[in-house]
Amino acid sequence: MFPQLDFSKIKTQSVRERTSKVNLQDCARPFSAGGSFADFIDSLPAILKAKELKEFAFAVAEAARVKEPVILMMGAHVIKVGLAPVVIDLMERGIVTHVAMNSAGAIHDAESALFGVTSEDVAANLQDGSFGMWRETGDFINGTLARSMKEHGCGFAEALGRGLIDAAAPHLPFSIMAAGMRLGVPISVHAAIGTDIVHQQPSMDGAVTGEMSFRDFRVLAHSVSQLRERSVVMNVGSAVILPEVFLKALTVVRNLGHDARGFSAANFDMIQHYRPNVNVVMRPTLGAGRGFVFTGHHELMLPLLAAMVSEQLKG
Secondary structure (H helix, E strand, C coil), rough: CCCCCCCCCCCCHHHHHHCCCCHHHCCCCCCCCCCCHHHHHHCCCHHHHHHHHHHHHHHHHHHHHCCEEEEEEEECCCCCCCCHHHHHHHHHHCCCEEEEHHHHHHHHHHHHHCCCCCCCCCHHHHCCCCCCCCCCHHHHHHHHHHHHHHHHHHHHHHHHHHHHHCCCCCCCCCCCCHHHHHCEEEEEEEECCCCHHHHCCCCCHHHHHHHHHHHHHHHHHHHHHHHCCEEEEEEEECCHHHHHHHHHHHHHHHHHCCCCCEEEEEEECCCCCCHHHHHHHHHHCCCCEEEEEEECCCHHHHHHHHHHHHHHHHH
16 A cells, blocks of 8 residues: 555644635625616725726826826727727826827727728738728828928827818717827827838838837827826737837836836736736836736726726716
8 A cells, every 4th residue: 555644743723813815895795776886886896806996996096186197008909999989088087198009099090080980801801902902091191191290290199180180080079199189188109110001002101100100209208207106007908019119118218317116007908918017017117106907808998997987086
């Protein structure tokens, strides 16, 4: 028979002496029909991500109360799932003070404002080479950037926001870039040449796109230079470009002597990736500040967060 260890002398302790992570008072409570949204928030368990989402919503609301920066970085999917009105409302109420997006976000924003539709069937259109070859989109974006680089000295997002307003785009209230112009809230667009449909059209000028995007890098860096304790940075759905751009902007401003420390940072995405978690949540808050990570669909998580912030501000 194989030898067996004798367990008879194992020492046990009372559960009453243990530090436990779950207390029944932290449990969820069933939500009653007819209750308020505040009642719903209170019904959530004070455990793990439900607790952290409440805490992050409080951090955003507190930043708004004391007029600290709240920088929202977002992938194009945020617009594609219909959240532009939520983002614009946060801007109008002085909660979000800067919106940074990739150039796919600028495309969906411009198409929404100009045509009332956006987002094509990539798989179907790729078969015959028509994917992304939409003349009006390319001509508006590439043409507006080229003209604005010479005439206004502004950056990528400001040029397109002004261009949409000047064109009296039929669906202007759905444009985040136009809202930035109207409200004086900085918007920045960060392009990676070759990643977007307007880059494959004859109207594309790489020098113009690069220069205009570089100007917006400096716009973002200015906003990042204002970060301090009680400020907030959140990344929603950008897996690579915006986390990389943010990290470089942060090192630039610290190199120039700005403290830019102590802020709260969060990543919201459907799947968690390396760069957002390291470049937005972990490294920038090292030693000061706090990082949050939330996993879920944008069309659920962002409206939920916005509503929780509103409830905090109302209270």
